[in-house]
Amino acid sequence: MGKTIIEKIIQAHTDDDAAPRKIVWMGLDVRSARDFGGPNVVKNYEREYSGLPLADKKKTFFTFDLCVPASSLKYADAQQVCRDFAQKHDIKVFDVNKGIGSHVLIEEGLAGANSTVVGTDSHLNILGAVGCFGQGMGDVDIAFAFRTGKTWFEVPETIKVLLKGDFSYPATAKDLTLKVLKELGTKRAALKAVEFYGEAVRELSLSGRITLCSMVTEMAGVIGFIPEFEDSFRKEIEGISKTEFNPVQADEDCHYSEVIEISIDRLAPQVAVPFSPDNVQDISELKGTKIHSGFIGSCTNGRTEDLALAARELNEKKVKEDVMLKVVPATARVYEELLEQGILQALFRAGAIISNPGCGGCAEGHIGLTGEGEVQISTGNRNFEGKQGKGKTYLASPAVVAASCVRGEIASPEDL
Amino acid sequence: MAEKKTAHRGRIWIISDSQGNLIENIDTDQIFHNAFLHITELSQMGQYALGNLEGWKDFSKKARSGDILVAGRNFGAGSSRQQAVDCFISLKIGLILVPSFGAIYFRNALNSGFPVLKSSVLEELVREKKLETGDEIEVDFLQGEGLSLSKDFSFRVEPMSSVQSDIFKAGNLFNYGKTMLKD
Known part of the structure; x- marks a missing residue:
């Protein structure tokens, strides 16, 4: 019988039979850790494999994106622990200026089609977008992967x-x-x-x-x-x-x-209602819901095209006076494209706060939290209770977030 | 290091509700409550095992070294929490046997070298009272065979995959890493 895509990718990285539901050892083309899981990866490695070399330093990376540059001592320490380890083992760090690790791996050609990549990011399966088997894992598995270049995986159906x-x-x-x-x-x-x-x-x-x-x-x-x-x-x-x-x-x-x-014929803009990403409704059900803030960015919607769409909706318009709009480009490369294309200027003139690239706005804290009673509309991927603060987060497209920030309430671009 | 035993004999606990049905979806917060996550000493973790599961809060006082836990499907659902595995290691539980595990829990347990096995016949055996708390059973991890010594019958258990037995025999994932790179 033939194989599905995941079965083919895993089969090309294992000596075992990559049949669904079978657990196999799988070779890894890239293993990475971020500034949150990274220190525990280092701690595990130093405890278990102290003085031993990495399987392949050219395939091992740190990507800092969660709290960049560090705004708390916890993250400053975390990043420095990883940098020290990286220097000792001569491995590359995509540091606090580079942006979201998964996107950086795509841009750098490290997450190629048919390759296998693991890291401490639960959204690393984003790499499926370019035909790569990306997978988030815990610090034990990543430390093991650093040392051996392998992991085990149950071939999914x-x-x-x-x-x-x-x-x-x-x-x-x-x-x-x-x-x-x-x-x-x-x-x-x-x-x-x-x-x-x-x-x-x-x-x-x-x-x-x-x-x-x-x-x-x-x-x-x-x-x-x-x-x-x-x-x-x-x-x-x-x-x-x-x-x-x-x-x-x-x-x-x-x-x-x-x-x-x-x-998906006649698909209307969709909005995920707090506190679950699959609690999705047509925008018509939610129009008029008062919002206090908006966020455009994240690994889900932080690329040039996403921000250009928002800029187009905000063109010649202003974010409503009592609304705060935060914008975070995904990567430094995206940031540069936005600069060159005048998109940052357009967003700035509309009243947006523009941050350096990274996971800010979705990961807790970096460019501000939501306060109790605050209603936020976000292009992120999670709206769990407490994830971005005490407020409530609705999830929508960059166009809907932009339109909503102009109106001060959940709105479709058609309403502008 | 002595070769690790790949079979285990022990007394079972049927983790069931008041109607006698196996409790399903026991999550990591019921296994090890987040109020005790600050505990890092393995020897201190056992006392909190199942400490947040209605009807089983005194489990750690009743359990003996080598006991076998039998529970419902999707055991260890919810957030990743190493203590939810370690608390059973701390109590020297010999084996957890359930119809299915939460994915992260299974990964954490397997990486820790703690024996966790699946069997699709447990629900039926418990319903028919062929397996009851206090029974003595023996399970062969590699052959995938369960044997009730109390009631004299055998039942099917999913054997360890080669990956799982490699890690189990080495002690844990990190130790296996040391053996696999030796030559």
Whole structure:
């Protein structure tokens, strides 16, 4: 019988038979740690493997993105522990200026199609957007991976999600993603790999692919792939990563544990209501909900295209006086593109607060928390209680967040 | 280091509710409450095992070294918490046997070299009272065979995968890393 994409990628990295539900040893092309899990990785390594070399220093990295530059002593210490270890072992640190680690790995060509990457980021499966098997793991597994270049993994079953129809603006890839999350919830894709098919996803660019694949985490899935693509996407990803893009495809006779069809015709902007990302409603149900703040950024919606969309909606308009809009580009490269294209200027003139690149705004704390009673609309991927403070967070697209910040209430771009 | 035993014989605890059904979805907060997460000393962790699970809060006082825990599906659901594994190691529990585990819990237990096994026949055996608290059973981890010494019958257990037995025999994931790179 043929193999699905995840089965093929794992098979190419193991001597065992990569059949679904089998636990196999898997070789890793990249292992990484961030500024939160990193210190525990170092602690484990020093306790267990003190004085021993890494399996391959060229494949081992730190990516600092959670609290950059550190705004608390805890993070300052954490980052320095990792830097000291990195210097001792001669490994590369993508430091506090670089931005979100998963995105940096894509931009640097380190997360290539068909490769395997692990790190301490629970959204590392975002790398499915470029055909890479990325997976978040705990500090024990990552310390072991640093030393051995391997990890074990239970080969997941694969489900096929067929998106029927197409969507058009003001619906965006984020609305498509929230719609899928609404349909799949947190159980149907749990512990499974997902392959997304359909015209709407085939046409997605890198930013849209990242948006959809990033939220496979919230679907409780292992990884999501979008196997089909237009030539424009190949050019885009090859241009950014400077590596060839030839992702494996599923065999025609492979086995899917389930095939799910989701219709996305006439897709309206979608909003996830606190406190669960799959608690998704059409925007029409929520229009008029008063908001106090907005956030545009995160690994889900922090790329140039996302921020350009927000800037287009904010063009010649102002963020409402009693609303605070925070913008965090995903990476330094994105930041530079935004500078060159005048997008930061447009966002700034509309009244946005613009931060340096990183996970701020989604990860707790770095560019401010929500206070009790505060209602925030965010392009992030999680709206759990307490994640960004005591306030309530709604999740939506960059266009909807921008429009809502102009109106001071949840609004669609069509309302402007 | 002596070869680790790949079979275990012990007295079982059927972790059931007041109706006698195996309790499902026991989460890591019920296994080891977050109020005690500051505890890092293994010997201190055992007393809190199942300390937040209704009906079983006194488990640590009743359990003896070598006992076997049998519970419902999705055991160890919820957030990653090493103490939820370590508390059973602390009590010297010999084996946890359930229909299925939460993914992170299974990973943490396997990496710790703590024997955790799955069996799809447990619910039926408990319903039919073929397995009851206090029974003596023996489980072969590699053959995947369970044997009730109290009631004289055998039942199917999913054997350890080669990955799991490698790590189990080495003691834990880190030790296995040391052996795999020796040559």
